Amino acid sequence: MTIDPVSGRPPSIRDVARLAGVSHQTVSRVLNNHPSIRDTTRQRVLDVMAELQYRPNRAARALASSRSRTIGILSAMSTDYGPASIMASVEAAARANGYWVSIANIDPNVEGSISDALDQLRAQAVEAIVVVAPQKRVFEALANLPFEVPYVTLQAVGDDGHALFFDQYAGARLATRHLLELGHRAIYHLTGPQNWIEADARMQGFLDEMNAWDAPTTAPILGDWTADFGYFAGQELLRVRDFTAVFASNDQMALGLLHAFRDGGVDVPGEVSVVGFDDIPEAAHFWPPLTTVRQDFAELGRRAVSFVLGELDTEAHTIDPRLLVRASTAAPAR
Amino acid sequence: MTIDPVSGRPPSIRDVARLAGVSHQTVSRVLNNHPSIRDTTRQRVLDVMAELQYRPNRAARALASSRSRTIGILSAMSTDYGPASIMASVEAAARANGYWVSIANIDPNVEGSISDALDQLRAQAVEAIVVVAPQKRVFEALANLPFEVPYVTLQAVGDDGHALFFDQYAGARLATRHLLELGHRAIYHLTGPQNWIEADARMQGFLDEMNAWDAPTTAPILGDWTADFGYFAGQELLRVRDFTAVFASNDQMALGLLHAFRDGGVDVPGEVSVVGFDDIPEAAHFWPPLTTVRQDFAELGRRAVSFVLGELDTEAHTIDPRLLVRASTAAPAR
DNA sequence: GTGCTCGATGTGACCGGTAACAGTGACCGG
DNA sequence: CCGGTCACTGTTACCGGTCACATCGAGCAC
Numbered sequence A, B: 001m002t003i004d005p006v007s008g009r010p011p012s013i014r015d016v017a018r019l020a021g022v023s024h025q026t027v028s029r030v031l032n033n034h035p036s037i038r039d040t041t042r043q044r045v046l047d048v049m050a051e052l053q054y055r056p057n058r059a060a061r062a063l064a065s066s067r068s069r070t071i072g073i074l075s076a077m078s079t080d081y082g083p084a085s086i087m088a089s090v091e092a093a094a095r096a097n098g099y100w101v102s103i104a105n106i107d108p109n110v111e112g113s114i115s116d117a118l119d120q121l122r123a124q125a126v127e128a129i130v131v132v133a134p135q136k137r138v139f140e141a142l143a144n145l146p147f148e149v150p151y152v153t154l155q156a157v158g159d160d161g162h163a164l165f166f167d168q169y170a171g172a173r174l175a176t177r178h179l180l181e182l183g184h185r186a187i188y189h190l191t192g193p194q195n196w197i198e199a200d201a202r203m204q205g206f207l208d209e210m211n212a213w214d215a216p217t218t219a220p221i222l223g224d225w226t227a228d229f230g231y232f233a234g235q236e237l238l239r240v241r242d243f244t245a246v247f248a249s250n251d252q253m254a255l256g257l258l259h260a261f262r263d264g265g266v267d268v269p270g271e272v273s274v275v276g277f278d279d280i281p282e283a284a285h286f287w288p289p290l291t292t293v294r295q296d297f298a299e300l301g302r303r304a305v306s307f308v309l310g311e312l313d314t315e316a317h318t319i320d321p322r323l324l325v326r327a328s329t330a331a332p333a334r
Numbered sequence C: 001g002t003g004c005t006c007g008a009t010g011t012g013a014c015c016g017g018t019a020a021c022a023g024t025g026a027c028c029g030g
Numbered sequence D: 001c002c003g004g005t006c007a008c009t010g011t012t013a014c015c016g017g018t019c020a021c022a023t024c025g026a027g028c029a030c
Helices: A013-020 A026-031 A039-052 A056-065 A081-096 A113-123 A135-144 A168-181 A196-211 A229-240 A252-265 A281-285 A297-310 B012-018 B024-031 B039-052 B058-066 B081-096 B114-121 B138-144 B168-182 B197-212 B225-242 B249-263 B281-285 B297-308
Strands: A070-075 A100-105 A128-132 A151-154 A163-166 A187-191 A245-248 A274-275 A292-294 A322-324 B070-073 B099-105 B128-132 B151-154 B163-166 B187-191 B246-247 B273-275 B292-294 B322-324
Touching: A013 A039, A026 A039, A026 B070, A026 B151, A039 B163, A056 A297, A056 B058, A070 A081, A070 A113, A070 B138, A070 B297, A081 A100, A081 A128, A081 A297, A081 B099, A100 B081, A100 B099, A113 A135, A113 B070, A113 B163, A128 A297, A135 A151, A151 A252, A151 A297, A151 B292, A163 A168, A163 A297, A168 A196, A168 A274, A168 A322, A187 A229, A187 A252, A229 A245, A229 A252, A245 A252, A245 B058, A252 A274, A281 A297, B012 B024, B024 B039, B070 B114, B081 B099, B081 B128, B081 B297, B099 B114, B128 B297, B138 B151, B151 B297, B163 B168, B163 B297, B168 B187, B168 B197, B168 B246, B168 B273, B187 B197, B187 B225, B225 B246, B249 B273, B249 B281, B249 B292
Parallel strands: A070 A100, A070 A128, A128 A151, A151 A163, A187 A245, A245 A274, B070 B099, B070 B128, B128 B151, B151 B163, B187 B246, B246 B273
Antiparallel strands: A292 A322, B292 B322
């Protein structure tokens, strides 16, 4: 930063104005892309700015305009892949829109931590809040927010006009349809934990698609998201061998299945097809590379930002996942 | 926020001052814990503040004092446990010190993203930077930072006066000594990837401690941090069976070992002891619960904040990890 | 009593932008 | 030729704090 040796401060718009021979207001107009500035003037100002390495003072801007240009993220600081990538993409999208992000963390176990976090965001005068904390208590706290600010909750299924989420149901139907179209009929489903809304939606999608094709359905296997469980379930399934495909409700469990099938000498996809859900970054590197349903977290983050900034029509509250066909699925052996 | 229906704005110090019958400067003094304020006056001001639900305007403060009270985090937005918890703890520590955090992400693959992120932090006038991005290019960029600001790099071993890290070497010696003290002599070490500084330090610690006890050392097994590799290595080790303990360089690999040993019918810790490194949150729930070396990421975050805020003497650049003895280690069978 | 120090408080400028409004000159229709 | 409109630019106040300095009365040493 070029620091004026006289004043000992970084250059302000008035410094720029003086050198460019204009008023400071004109500099401000250039800064804000005001339409009626003569091109030659604009250029002169821009040149001086570059020369001085001028940077607008964010605090002064915020004070004068009472706009902080900051988006708050309310986060449970989860170490999971999904939340982490959502946060990254929110950050990127915010920056692309000329906003900053500020993060307030909550510890769901600590009493008062939610209201503390909200206080913190309020103190920063955030113009919007993106919530990446799927705790029920967070939603309750948001319902009676003590100050007005647009917000959006991610990762949660809901219809209070503040939720933005992947259409888990549609994704599950996609995955199931893919297997059915390949010719599979005996398909098992490995669900996530019962109390997870996503898990339930995926299971419903599976069941409905199966019914639509008049395929016989077996009872879903209640899983817990972990690869270990997938491995265990795979071993159990190998005992019965009355299926040609398995749709796992997430990639980790699918990984466990692959492992179990490999251990059991069952070829995937030759003898059994496996589909996952999520498309975690590792999924493409599994052996065999996993056919799965992609949740585009980056897109979710972008949309969340558009939404809270009021650029998104309130209709598009769900995002359709995409089926990624890789090498873990094939037509069933005859 | 109580909004004055007349001005349509949240209350300012002048509003508080008027109601408390003092000058705005006195209010400011109360706000900043100035010593020479009469207690009765202070209390009166505080009462009015509470009544109006007054909140200081951060932008105005920053503008007037040219202090942003913001710490920047330069992050690679990793989805790993370590970085994520470091960020959480930095956030908490900053807040405890009356600072805000602002996060700038870099994508190591995108050209210019490092300088963009630094620009962003500069624009926010951060007073310090905590770096949670162990990329070599980041360190280079920091070395010739275009503006002056204290910073600290975490996760990296180095001695340029800006690094703060766990003493991996000491931790590895602790783990190894624990096994030796239990009576083990035939101990294998499973390392992390060769190009990781941490992996190397842990290996050195292992070797030096073994030598100090005149225990025969076998060549370390070069791993890759993954549980899968641990499993694989465990299976291989079961072929030779010339050991009574394994020290894995992280918990994931230790998990794989446990898995392999369980599969192979080898009792842990009855027949073989296993030690990990990191103490990831799951480690205590492994079967058997894993003896491991704890890296207290929360402590690291706190220290990082103290350091960049100048409250830490420059001596304490390393943090000693702690050995957590759980159920995966025992004296060797005779 | 006088002068001095010091605690407690007030006054006014200032930080670096933006907002509101005013001015200026060119162009245009009548 | 004149008033009006419009593009372009300047002037001044203001946002809500902090800072430097002034003020004022009490306590105290001499």
